[in-house]
Amino acid sequence: LEEQNRFRNEHGIKVVGRHVPGALQSFSDLVERYKVSQGLVDTVTQCGYSEPTPVQRQALPCMLEDRQIFACAPTGSGKTAAFLLPILHSLGAPAGGPRALVLCPTRELAHQIYRELLRLSAATQLRCSVVRSVKESKVKEREATIRKSDIVISTPNRLCYLLNQDAVNITLDKVRWLIIDEADKLFEGSSEQSGDFRQQLDQVLAACGSKQRRIAMFSATHTPSLAKWCRHHMRGLINITVGQRQL
Numbered sequence: 001l002e003e004q005n006r007f008r009n010e011h012g013i014k015v016v017g018r019h020v021p022g023a024l025q026s027f028s029d030l031v032e033r034y035k036v037s038q039g040l041v042d043t044v045t046q047c048g049y050s051e052p053t054p055v056q057r058q059a060l061p062c063m064l065e066d067r068q069i070f071a072c073a074p075t076g077s078g079k080t081a082a083f084l085l086p087i088l089h090s091l092g093a094p095a096g097g098p099r100a101l102v103l104c105p106t107r108e109l110a111h112q113i114y115r116e117l118l119r120l121s122a123a124t125q126l127r128c129s130v131v132r133s134v135k136e137s138k139v140k141e142r143e144a145t146i147r148k149s150d151i152v153i154s155t156p157n158r159l160c161y162l163l164n165q166d167a168v169n170i171t172l173d174k175v176r177w178l179i180i181d182e183a184d185k186l187f188e189g190s191s192e193q194s195g196d197f198r199q200q201l202d203q204v205l206a207a208c209g210s211k212q213r214r215i216a217m218f219s220a221t222h223t224p225s226l227a228k229w230c231r232h233h234m235r236g237l238i239n240i241t242v243g244q245r246q247l
């Protein structure tokens with residue numbers, strides 16, 4: 001345990017929670033510890049990622065052990081792969097019907113995450129999609145895409161717009177991982193916007209009704225209201241902070 005703490009300290013990782021899984025020494029640890037396929041680890045290496053970043057060292061084992069996390073780490077510290085890799089491993093074979101859902105504040109960000117997902121999923125058969133413009137003529141097309149995707153990335157606005165269409169039937173009851181990325185921006189936008197977001201999040205949570213549903217939240221900043229939301233909604237929560245807390 002002391003050794004674990006020293007290792008975390010060396011990497012600027014702080015954790016709060018019960019029975020926190022040990023941090024990762026290297027990506028190849030994933031094969032032995034979690035039976036992650038060598039193909040997925042090879043893809044990571046081919047992306048040029050030789051060592052996990054601090055947030056990846058701690059978030060990967062937590063999510064691979066099905067623990068809900070609130071991870072705060074600076075911009076550019078590799079949070080995207082920190083949530084995509086556990087999803088790619090845990091979903092296994094394609095099944096159709098979203099089993100992982102990533103919410104983020106803007107379309108641009110959604111596309112960035114999608115590009116990273118396409119790279120990291122290269123060795124898998126999983127189907128990934130990003131929800132594009134939901135203008136009326138495209139609604140049925142979007143529905144069809146979501147229904148056959150294993151992993152869906154969207155802004156809350158677009159997803160909820162689709163969920164609220166009478167003619168659209170999208171079920172999220174197979175969602176095992178709900179990721180809230182750039183949570184600080186989603187929760188702390190202008191008060192009007194963030195009010196919308198809380199309502200949208202309630203709707204998404206109600207739709208993601210699986211007992212196995214887990215939430216992982218990622219943010220560059222740590223705010224009291226985010227921390228409070230996590231305490232109330234995430235059983236067995238582990239808080240991960242990398243570097244100085246940025247307020």
Ligand code: ADP
Pocket residue numbers: 048049050051052053056073074075076077078079080081
């Ligand atoms: P964040 O979401 O924390 O702002 P990103 O996930 O966008 O950061 O990652 C920032 C950059 O770092 C991206 O270009 C990504 O490809 C790269 N990256 C991610 N993980 C690693 C790693 N383990 N080693 C090297 N580069 C990485």
Ligand code: MG
Pocket residue numbers: 079080181182
């Ligand atoms: Mg990010």
